[in-house]
Amino acid sequence: MTIKKLPFTKEKILEIIKVHPTPFYIYDEGAIRDNARLFKKAFGILPGFKEFFAVKALPNPFIMKILKEEGFGTDCSSYPELVLSEKIGTVKEDIMFSSNDTPANEYKKAKELGAIINLDDISHIPFLEKHAGLPDLISFRYNPGPARKGNVIIGDPKEAKYGFTREQLFEGYKLFKDKGVKRFGLHTMVVSNELNPKSFIDTARMMFELAVEIKEKLGIKLEFVNFGGGMGIPHKPEDKALDYNKLAQEIKELYDEIIVKNKLGALKVFMEYGRVITGPYGYLVTRVLHLKHTYKDFVGCDACMANFMRPAIYGAYHHITVLGKEHEAPTRVYDVTGSLCENNDKFAIDRKLPEVGEGDIIVIHDTGAHSHAMGFNYNGKLRSAELLLRENNEVVEIRRAETAEDYFATLDFDKMKSFKA
Numbered sequence: 231m232t233i234k235k236l237p238f239t240k241e242k243i244l245e246i247i248k249v250h251p252t253p254f255y256i257y258d259e260g261a262i263r264d265n266a267r268l269f270k271k272a273f274g275i276l277p278g279f280k281e282f283f284a285v286k287a288l289p290n291p292f293i294m295k296i297l298k299e300e301g302f303g304t305d306c307s308s309y310p311e312l313v314l315s316e317k318i319g320t321v322k323e324d325i326m327f328s329s330n331d332t333p334a335n336e337y338k339k340a341k342e343l344g345a346i347i348n349l350d351d352i353s354h355i356p357f358l359e360k361h362a363g364l365p366d367l368i369s370f371r372y373n374p375g376p377a378r379k380g381n382v383i384i385g386d387p388k389e390a391k392y393g394f395t396r397e398q399l400f401e402g403y404k405l406f407k408d409k410g411v412k413r414f415g416l417h418t419m420v421v422s423n424e425l426n427p428k429s430f431i432d433t434a435r436m437m438f439e440l441a442v443e444i445k446e447k448l449g450i451k452l453e454f455v456n457f458g459g460g461m462g463i464p465h466k467p468e469d470k471a472l473d474y475n476k477l478a479q480e481i482k483e484l485y486d487e488i489i490v491k492n493k494l495g496a497l498k499v500f501m502e503y504g505r506v507i508t509g510p511y512g513y514l515v516t517r518v519l520h521l522k523h524t525y526k527d528f529v530g531c532d533a534c535m536a537n538f539m540r541p542a543i544y545g546a547y548h549h550i551t552v553l554g555k556e557h558e559a560p561t562r563v564y565d566v567t568g569s570l571c572e573n574n575d576k577f578a579i580d581r582k583l584p585e586v587g588e589g590d591i592i593v594i595h596d597t598g599a600h601s602h603a604m605g606f607n608y609n610g611k612l613r614s615a616e617l618l619l620r621e622n623n624e625v626v627e628i629r630r631a632e633t634a635e636d637y638f639a640t641l642d643f644d645k646m647k648s649f650k651a
């Protein structure tokens with residue numbers, strides 16, 4: 231059971247709205263820091279532990295700066311994400327560059343910054359060498375294929391586009407070793423938004439056993455294993471959060487049993503989680519514009535799927551609170567919608583809520599990761615602002631809302647005027 235609390239009162243939100251109109255995202259700095267510390271303390275029992283925050287989950291440099299201060303590196307997968315990392319002063323081997331289908335300029339930038347490069351495919355070996363040169367330290371992403379089941383969001387590993395097969399992995403290490411590369415890492419990511427601890431234990435075992443096999447077959451002592459991302463968060467009130475301490479303990483036991491026993495004790499354990507780091511500590515705040523009663527009852531919000539698309543694309547459950555009505559009985563059933571000309575533009579379907587009125591403020595929970603970041607401009611919709619609720623209760627705008635001018639920024643109307651249709 232997870233209680234869905236809010237870090238602000240209705241009065242506080244009404245005060246914020248006077249300066250920052252809805253819709254907006256608001257992140258809770260205190261809760262992000264507390265969670266980051268618990269996470270680091272728990273997994274810090276693993277040798278050489280480091281968490282590289284998956285930038286794609288919440289690519290905002292203010293948040294990234296907070297996480298840097300808490301001791302996290304960054305996990306980047308594109309040129310702009312590398313630049314964001316550089317802007318907050320996270321460079322060199324504090325960056326994990328885990329991309330796929332990677333363009334040459336991105337490898338070049340990653341190499342320039344001295345990032346750890348994690349290759350997604352064996353064909354990228356000559357590609358990387360040609361465009362960015364040989365790295366000092368190289369990592370490969372392993373896809374266990376039929377050996378593992380994956381989960382709903384990421385899919386079946388053997389259907390997934392990511393990573394090296396087992397054979398390619400050994401071939402890849404050998405290729406680089408023959409070229410004189412001396413430092414190696416191993417990466418994988420087989421689940422996404424997963425709440426079952428067993429899946430992370432299975433991954434740890436798989437990676438530790440593979441490290442031993444790589445040592446035995448190729449004489450390579452890996453410098454690190456990286457378990458990737460994919461820890462889930464309790465979206466539904468009945469979901470249970472992962473227990474960091476328990477999980478860390480169990481992984482540590484496996485480390486001792488497999489790694490230490492085989493005298494590979496210099497192996498570091500890396501992770502690159504995003505969702506579990508910031509997901510529960512972000513809220514999308516939106517106002518009810520219209521109530522509509524046809525064959526169903528609809529609550530129409532001023533945010534839409536262009537601001538937040540997880541429910542529409544994954545059917546994801548996100549808890550909803552009607553501000554000020556937390557203690558009222560959920561006597562009504564609504565579809566909570568946005569204004570996009572797409573019928574899947576719904577934040578919730580058949581959701582039990584207290585009676586909603588025009589002008590009510592709705593808070594959508596667990597939108598601190600993969601939420602604002604997935605925004606888009608379809609239908610000429612503009613992305614909302616991001617605010618940070620600081621530990622002293624001050625509110626800082628950490629990204630302004632887009633304007634129509636932003637939407638038109640890539641168009642040249644003067645050129646259009648002289649263009650003969």
Ligand SMILES: *Cc1c(COP(=O)(O)O)cnc(C)c1O
Nearest residue numbers: 284328459460461502503504505
């Ligand atoms: C998306 C992604 C992550 C982060 O995933 P979370 O579900 O946010 O933990 C980490 N590594 C890679 C390679 C990814 O694609």
